Amino acid sequence: MSEARAQSFRFNTGAATTHAILIVGALIVLLPFYTMISLSLKAPHEIMQQTGGFIGAQEAFRDDYCVKLGNAAENCMVNPIIYNYSTAFEKAPLVRYLLNGLIVTVSIFVIQVLVALPCAYALAKLRFWGREAVFALVLFCLLIPVHAIALPLYIMLAKAGLTNTYAALIIPWTISVFGIFLMRQFFMTVPDDLIDAARMDGMTEFAIIWRVMLPTAIPALMAFGIFSVVAHWNDYFWPRIVITGNRDLFTPPLGLREFKGDADGDNFGPMMATACIIVTPLIVCFLLAQRRFIEGITLSGMK
Structure with missing residues (x-):
């Protein structure tokens, strides 16, 4: 019995090394989030002096901008957390930026699904001449970086008069070769x-796609949705190029430009608070779709 117990507790060097590497990797990934949250909770002087630990002393400090407006100094004492997060909404129309981000990401994802599902179905289940060549072209397009085609895309949109519009943010990304590849694998x-x-029941190919294949593809769609959203x-790259003269169309990453740090660093706290607000919807969506996301990645062979 003791020998069997000793074997069950035998130290596994390979497993320990693997877990150590994973822990170090997790810490590296989490460190920016730790810094972001910490800076969003601190007063400006604590940020500049790098003091106060994780949340700072949480002592009220004087808002110099409030004093410049002619208010008494004793009426301009604010809590760091309240100051950072209230400034994030006051200095920029952050709600508008979040709404723009929602409109753009949802529109892109819906159109990508409408395009990717029929294409993936044809490549996976239909037999036609040149199918393998088309799939090879899809794989080739996966290798093309966005930055390589940014200039031609911008010129086309500029000539069509679509810059500084929602269309400029949505149209270039409505066809996702990654989505086609992922759904084809599923x-x-x-x-x-x-x-x-389904064919014996008299269903057309399009009916099969939307009434048979779509319900079975929910896990893969959830996985693709996380990647796309x-x-x-x-x-930041593409909206910064095509949205130049219309502040009302700024997406959340562009909204961070409203808090560019001055020489004294007074905007670092509100900037980090804005970053926390922008990241929160993504984290919530991932936590809600985590199980489906993992299923979709596993079933589609994307390991």
Whole structure:
């Protein structure tokens, strides 16, 4: 009995090394979030002096801008947390920016799904000449970085008069080759007997896509949705190019530009508070869809 117990508690060097690497990696990933949250809770002088620990002393400090407006100094004492988060909403129309981000990301995802599902179904379940060549082209397009085609896209949109519009933020990303690839990999796991049975019932190919394949593809769609929403919600590069003269169309990342740190660093706290507000919806969505996300990645073979 003692020998069996000793074997069960035998130290596994490989497993310990793997867990150590994973822990270090997790700490590296979490460190920016720790810093972001910490700075959003501190007073300006604590941020500049790098004091106060994680949440700071939480002592009221004088808001110099309030004093400049002619208010008495004793009436301009504010709590660091209240100051940072209230300034995040007061200095910029943050609610408007969040709404813009919601409109853009949801529109892109819905159109991507409308395009990706039929394409993925055709590549996975239909037999036609040149199918493998088309799939190879999809794989090739995965290798093209966004920055390589940014200038041609911008010129096309500028000539069409679509810059500084929602269309400029949405149209270039309505076809997702990654979405086509991911859904195709998932559809390959769907039994052909299910599709043959639907055809015998008189369903058309489009009816099969939306009434048979779509319900089975929910886990893969959830996984793709996380990738798509995170990518376009956090995108700074493309909105910075096509949105130049209309502040009302700023997306959440562009809204951070309203809090560019001055020489004295007074805007660092509100900037980090804004970053926390922007990141929170993504974290909530991922936590709600975590199980489906993992299922979608596993079933589609994206390990």
